Amino acid sequence: MAGAPVEALKRVPLFIDLDPGEIEQIARLFKERHFSQGETVTREGSGGAAFFLIESGQATVSVAGAERAMLKQGDHFGEIALIDEGPRSATIVASTELVCYGLTFWDFRPLVQENGAIGWKLLQVMVQKLRAAEQGYLPDLTA
Amino acid sequence: MKDAVPLEMARDTAIFGSKAVGLGEAIRQGLPVPPGVALSGSIVEAVAGGEEEAIEEVTSAARPLHAPLAVRSSAVDEDGADASFAGQHLTLLNVPSIDELTSALNEIWWSANSDSAITYRQRVGLFTRPSVGVVIQELLNPDSAGVMFTRNPITGADERMIEASWGLGESVVAGLVIPDNYRVDREGRVLERTPGHKKIAIRSVPSGGTVHEQVPTELVERLCLDEDQLEELSRLALQSEQVYGPARDIEWAFVGGTLNLLQCRAITRAGI
Numbered sequence: 001m002a003g004a005p006v007e008a009l010k011r012v013p014l015f016i017d018l019d020p021g022e023i024e025q026i027a028r029l030f031k032e033r034h035f036s037q038g039e040t041v042t043r044e045g046s047g048g049a050a051f052f053l054i055e056s057g058q059a060t061v062s063v064a065g066a067e068r069a070m071l072k073q074g075d076h077f078g079e080i081a082l083i084d085e086g087p088r089s090a091t092i093v094a095s096t097e098l099v100c101y102g103l104t105f106w107d108f109r110p111l112v113q114e115n116g117a118i119g120w121k122l123l124q125v126m127v128q129k130l131r132a133a134e135q136g137y138l139p140d141l142t143a
Numbered sequence: 144m145k146d147a148v149p150l151e152m153a154r155d156t157a158i159f160g161s162k163a164v165g166l167g168e169a170i171r172q173g174l175p176v177p178p179g180v181a182l183s184g185s186i187v188e189a190v191a192g193g194e195e196e197a198i199e200e201v202t203s204a205a206r207p208l209h210a211p212l213a214v215r216s217s218a219v220d221e222d223g224a225d226a227s228f229a230g231q232h233l234t235l236l237n238v239p240s241i242d243e244l245t246s247a248l249n250e251i252w253w254s255a256n257s258d259s260a261i262t263y264r265q266r267v268g269l270f271t272r273p274s275v276g277v278v279i280q281e282l283l284n285p286d287s288a289g290v291m292f293t294r295n296p297i298t299g300a301d302e303r304m305i306e307a308s309w310g311l312g313e314s315v316v317a318g319l320v321i322p323d324n325y326r327v328d329r330e331g332r333v334l335e336r337t338p339g340h341k342k343i344a345i346r347s348v349p350s351g352g353t354v355h356e357q358v359p360t361e362l363v364e365r366l367c368l369d370e371d372q373l374e375e376l377s378r379l380a381l382q383s384e385q386v387y388g389p390a391r392d393i394e395w396a397f398v399g400g401t402l403n404l405l406q407c408r409a410i411t412r413a414g415i
Contacts, residue, residue: 049261
């Protein structure tokens with residue numbers, strides 16, 4: 001089966017309200033990507049090309065050089081720069097061998113535009129980040 | 144329409160990219176290009192996405208080639224994109240076996256969809272979905288290699304300018320050495336030869352990838368091309384101009400005395 005395993009996507013909060021058919025459809029759009037330990041996955045300030053789900057391994061998130069969070073299996077990152085076509089908001093570095101499933105901007109945008117449930121979920125995630133930012137705490141920046 | 148074809152059958156730049164089509168044309172015209180396979184942008188994307196049918200088509204097309212393989216990107220989306228995206232799209236020298244093609248193509252596809260490639264696209268106003276074809280060829284293990292301009296790219300003079308070094312030509316292209324420099328007139332007469340300072344040679348290693356090898360001291364400043372080889376390069380320049388037109392930028396390699404053409408494109412530097 002090409003793309004990301006359906007089971008991996010079912011674990012992702014972003015897709016939790018989708019029916020199995022929709023998840024299968026989305027899974028086909030993802031492509032596996034490997035990062036070596038220590039490799040920079042996203043660089044703060046750079047343009048953003050893809051949204052990623054972590055299949056295995058861990059990555060650290062830092063903003064302006066300060067470590068903010070650790071990402072692990074099932075976490076996703078990279079959506080912010082894809083939504084506003086702005087620069088990456090955080091630097092993410094693979095702290096172990098990292099296997100991700102990536103969805104590029106070109107597939108991510110029509111997916112969200114055509115799927116209200118995913119759009120709503122993304123909105124909820126964004127609002128959580130906004131509230132956290134307002135309280136001066138950024139627990140889960142996702143580039 | 145097959146998406147994985149022998150290089151000589153690659154004719155459409157919108158499908159296979161300018162590098163693949165340029166090499167295909169060279170083979171059809173009898174120029175000395177090593178055998179290879181051209182992959183369309185769509186099949187590269189399908190292989191990167193793990194589609195079994197696409198993987199089988201690529202594997203079957205590449206099977207006649209002897210590993211190790213050189214896997215090079217051939218951008219297909221915009222006119223001249225191959226030149227403008229040089230450095231953005233990955234080239235993988237020395238993929239050790241056919242079995243490792245899938246992960247090589249995945250890496251190349253992601254290189255065209257990386258943050259840095261997207262940043263570059265935004266900067267130059269080409270914010271469109273990337274499509275990257277691929278050329279797969281048997282990896283050469285050259286004695287010497289480099290580039291040749293069929294017209295002087297600095298002065299615009301009607302003469303050949305050749306840069307050469309030991310091992311794979313990537314040391315010249317990447318600026319890792321000061322290459323030998325030769326100026327040859329259109330009749331093949333050598334006008335000037337200036338030895339470089341070639342401390343590093345890039346060689347392939349059996350397990351895959353390449354290594355930067357120290358060049359023996361006595362070879363660092365020794366010219367790596369003799370009279371016969373310069374004559375042969377001069378003939379290649381003429382043939383290439385007959386096929387493609389004037390002002391060409393050629394990558395070449397000598398392996399065991401045989402000259403190979405690796406790439407031929409229009410000169411893009413100033414002065415022309």
